[in-house]
Amino acid sequence: MTLTQLRYLAAISDAGMNIxxxxxxxxxxxxxLSKQLKLLEDSLGFLLFTRKGRSLESITPGGxxxxxxxxxxxxxxxxxxxxxxxxxxxxxxxLVIVTTPTQARYVLPHPITQxxxxxxxxxxxxxxxxxGEILSxxxxxxxxxxxxSTSGTAPNFGLAIPxxxxxxxxxxxxxxxxxxxxxxxxxxxxxCHPIISYESTLRADSSLQKAFLQSGCAAQIAMTASxxxxxxxxxxxxxxxGILAEMAVSTALDNDLAIIKLPAEMVMCTTWAVLPNDRVLxxxxxxxLCDVAPQLDPVDIRRALRGEQRYIPQTxxxxxxxxxxxxx
Amino acid sequence: MTLTQLRYLAAISDAGMNIxxxxxxxxxxxxxLSKQLKLLEDSLGFLLFTRKGRSLESITPGGxxxxxxxxxxxxxxxxxxxxxxxxxxxxxxxLVIVTTPTQARYVLPHPITQxxxxxxxxxxxxxxxxxGEILSxxxxxxxxxxxxSTSGTAPNFGLAIPxxxxxxxxxxxxxxxxxxxxxxxxxxxxxCHPIISYESTLRADSSLQKAFLQSGCAAQIAMTASxxxxxxxxxxxxxxxGILAEMAVSTALDNDLAIIKLPAEMVMCTTWAVLPNDRVLxxxxxxxLCDVAPQLDPVDIRRALRGEQRYIPQTxxxxxxxxxxxxx
DNA sequence: CGCGTTTACGTCGTTCGTAACGATA
DNA sequence: TATCGTTACGAACGACGTAAACGCG
Numbered sequence: 001m002t003l004t005q006l007r008y009l010a011a012i013s014d015a016g017m018n019i020x021x022x023x024x025x026x027x028x029x030x031x032x033l034s035k036q037l038k039l040l041e042d043s044l045g046f047l048l049f050t051r052k053g054r055s056l057e058s059i060t061p062g063g064x065x066x067x068x069x070x071x072x073x074x075x076x077x078x079x080x081x082x083x084x085x086x087x088x089x090x091x092x093x094x095l096v097i098v099t100t101p102t103q104a105r106y107v108l109p110h111p112i113t114q115x116x117x118x119x120x121x122x123x124x125x126x127x128x129x130x131x132g133e134i135l136s137x138x139x140x141x142x143x144x145x146x147x148x149s150t151s152g153t154a155p156n157f158g159l160a161i162p163x164x165x166x167x168x169x170x171x172x173x174x175x176x177x178x179x180x181x182x183x184x185x186x187x188x189x190x191x192c193h194p195i196i197s198y199e200s201t202l203r204a205d206s207s208l209q210k211a212f213l214q215s216g217c218a219a220q221i222a223m224t225a226s227x228x229x230x231x232x233x234x235x236x237x238x239x240x241x242g243i244l245a246e247m248a249v250s251t252a253l254d255n256d257l258a259i260i261k262l263p264a265e266m267v268m269c270t271t272w273a274v275l276p277n278d279r280v281l282x283x284x285x286x287x288x289l290c291d292v293a294p295q296l297d298p299v300d301i302r303r304a305l306r307g308e309q310r311y312i313p314q315t316x317x318x319x320x321x322x323x324x325x326x327x328x
Numbered sequence: 329m330t331l332t333q334l335r336y337l338a339a340i341s342d343a344g345m346n347i348x349x350x351x352x353x354x355x356x357x358x359x360x361l362s363k364q365l366k367l368l369e370d371s372l373g374f375l376l377f378t379r380k381g382r383s384l385e386s387i388t389p390g391g392x393x394x395x396x397x398x399x400x401x402x403x404x405x406x407x408x409x410x411x412x413x414x415x416x417x418x419x420x421x422x423l424v425i426v427t428t429p430t431q432a433r434y435v436l437p438h439p440i441t442q443x444x445x446x447x448x449x450x451x452x453x454x455x456x457x458x459x460g461e462i463l464s465x466x467x468x469x470x471x472x473x474x475x476x477s478t479s480g481t482a483p484n485f486g487l488a489i490p491x492x493x494x495x496x497x498x499x500x501x502x503x504x505x506x507x508x509x510x511x512x513x514x515x516x517x518x519x520c521h522p523i524i525s526y527e528s529t530l531r532a533d534s535s536l537q538k539a540f541l542q543s544g545c546a547a548q549i550a551m552t553a554s555x556x557x558x559x560x561x562x563x564x565x566x567x568x569x570g571i572l573a574e575m576a577v578s579t580a581l582d583n584d585l586a587i588i589k590l591p592a593e594m595v596m597c598t599t600w601a602v603l604p605n606d607r608v609l610x611x612x613x614x615x616x617l618c619d620v621a622p623q624l625d626p627v628d629i630r631r632a633l634r635g636e637q638r639y640i641p642q643t644x645x646x647x648x649x650x651x652x653x654x655x656x
Numbered sequence: 657c658g659c660g661t662t663t664a665c666g667t668c669g670t671t672c673g674t675a676a677c678g679a680t681a
Numbered sequence: 682t683a684t685c686g687t688t689a690c691g692a693a694c695g696a697c698g699t700a701a702a703c704g705c706g
Contacts, residue, residue, distance in 0.1 A: 001408065003331055004696085020660060029698055034661060036696085044408070045416035053705060054661045062415050068634075069404040069411070069608070076397040076404070080329065080372070083393050088373035280397075306396075332671090348685060357673055362686060364671085382679055382686045 005040040006070040017056035079280040092121040099147040111291040146274040151207035163293040166319040179258035187215035194222030194240030333368040334398040345384035407608040420449040427475040439619040474602040479535035491621040494647035507586035515543035522550030522568030
């Protein structure tokens with residue numbers, strides 16, 4: 001049993017029992033994998049895959065168990081390599097982030113630019129998914145971290161680190177009657193207008209729906225979209241009042257839109273970085289996080305990931321505080 | 329980075345930075361380890377040990393981190409091998425148990441005899457320690473399981489499985505006045521006599537001390553011993569009333585002694601099997617446990633060890649029930 | 657006949673042990 | 682001088698890739 005054999009085993013499983021395809025992914029030849037698989041099965045003494053003719057059909061129950069432990073070993077091997085790469089200040093590396101389109105488009109550009117300036121040889125891979133899919137993606141894909149938002153408690157996976165809190169805002173075209181709203185708008189006033197927002201607001205437990213329910217009004221969801229830009233576009237077209245995350249609007253770029261505060265019934269959301277436990281992160285990952293949220297202490301995070309102590313978050317700043325401190 | 333290199337690394341650390349000694353333990357030559365260590369350090373890019381002249385002085389902070397992950401990998405490798413050995417019904421194997429002298433001497437002989445009858449090629453290693461040292465030994469030594477007793481809650485380590493509950497009994501020579509005691513003796517009556525018991529009863533929080541305190545008496549601890557046999561010997565010599573675990577006396581062997589029940593103030597103790605989490609056990613380990621405590625379900629234990637579900641203990645039988653069902 | 661796996665074979669790299677050497681206390 | 686680690690070298694093993702054969706759809 002060698003590490004190579006286990007790596008091949010995982011690759012074959014990942015490639016859907018296709019040895020040829022697995023061989024390409026690990027940059028080796030197909031007969032090589034075939035042979036190492038056979039050797040592994042011989043040394044273990046039982047079959048890891050069921051065969052159909054010559055092809056692999058499916059993984060055996062024993063194969064599943066072996067694979068579980070093999071993947072843990074490969075993860076730890078990665079950890080050692082990551083630690084070593086940090087230690088010798090290796091400039092190159094890979095960074096896979098799974099997050100939502102809003103984060104990817106409006107929050108991450110600046111931190112990632114900073115990161116690329118400091119570490120030009122790190123290849124960054126952004127995977128955007130809808131809110132619900134992100135944690136399962138972090139689990140299956142070999143991503144380094146997830147950045148997600150919740151309106152309530154911490155995501156129940158790995159180590160969840162609160163980055164900042166934020167509110168939703170309403171947007172209308174400057175010529176819209178509501179554009180004159182001076183301070184914040186009431187939920188009741190908002191209920192008179194058709195709403196344009198994210199797809200996720202259709203869910204009954206969304207914080208938007210709950211805010212309307214709480215104030216005794218029913219929202220008219222005029223339309224939903226998955227892309228923030230679509231919401232802006234249709235708001236500009238006069239189809240209704242757009243409601244979106246405050247990170248997604250800026251007075252500079254959206255100067256044809258009026259930005260209206262929403263009342264306290266519209267609860268604050270929190271954006272979290274979610275890190276898989278027991279994983280050694282490259283330095284640039286922590287750099288990135290600290291760049292997003294300066295209140296973080298990389299040493300604390302490292303300790304929490306190693307399981308040495310529970311992670312106790314600092315006071316979580318609001319998005320507005322963060323952007324103010326950047327411009328100042 | 330190969331598994332061999334990591335195994336050597338762990339061996340060198342275990343041998344106190346002595347490469348020659350480490351080489352013996354892994355059945356390899358000293359130059360082999362020396363070279364592989366250098367190769368590992370080269371591939372990682374930093375030193376794992378500090379050198380003093382030519383000798384290894386101590387492990388570096390980086391070495392500590394690498395070692396943590398390396399040990400996890402080696403454990404998982406062991407897990408795969410153990411799973412495979414089970415799968416192919418490998419008759420040979422090793423079983424390391426850490427436990428107390430009482431368990432080793434009075435509880436385990438029968439189950440271990442059974443085990444050796446079923447698996448003659450398994451080499452069994454019993455390590456006896458005092459109650460307090462056992463869990464730390466299980467942690468450091470590569471033992472398969474610990475068997476310990478507590479008078480209260482479950483040991484806070486790994487997976488603790490309650491095997492049986494038991495009481496203490498008092499013993500006196502047949503000619504002793506108390507030998508005529510018909511049913512159980514009161515704590516007050518007991519307090520009139522010098523007590524001979526385990527060393528651990530000297531601790532203020534021992535259940536024996538607490539029982540005396542609760543009934544308002546002070547025990548006269550005449551003497552303590554670490555060995556059960558010593559307690560019996562000095563009891564026979566008439567030095568006092570022996571108090572020991574009921575497993576340690578039998579009407580057959582100790583027919584010169586009268587066995588006296590103790591009242592309910594003397595709380596019941598529980599004997600636990602403690603298994604390290606995330607470890608694949610050989611079949612014979614579970615066989616042994618089920619032989620000690622027939623209420624156990626090996627499938628449940630396996631699932632709990634894999635972290636698939638919490639372990640919910642069955643009703644825990646008392647030692648008396650266990651011995652009765654064996655003889656019946 | 658193409659796709660995918662297995663088998664066969666030659667080459668290359670690596671590991672391992674023996675032996676000699678070096679340093680240290 | 683004894684102990685412990687390093688270096689050097691040769692033999693053996695193992696891994697890998699190329700090429701060909703085999704089954705199956």
